[in-house]
Amino acid sequence: MSIENGLEDRLPAHVAATAHRIVLEALTNAAKHAATATAVRVTLRTVPAGLEVRIADDGGRPARLSEKARGGYGLAGTTARAEALGGHLTGGPSPEGGWVVTAVLPL
8 A cells, every 4th residue: 555645644534534435445346356366556645636546456357247246336336425525436447457446536
């Protein structure tokens, strides 16, 4: 995990709580769906638009998600959390392989 120096001391509580939930959901999804992943990297840093939360694994996803996986609300729920703060969230395959979730939350 990579956290910008001193960042945790500068985050408003509601932003920190939302970032925490996004990271938890992305890590859960990596554990459930990234069958070939060997590593997950979590990065928190400030960007001009606010706090960037990035979770990237190095594993693939199955070509077809199971019925159980398709029925989840993880990405929709984390997107809603980010949007509730005026931010945004994207998730999808990485060009390098694996899966990346990136959220930007206004500070």
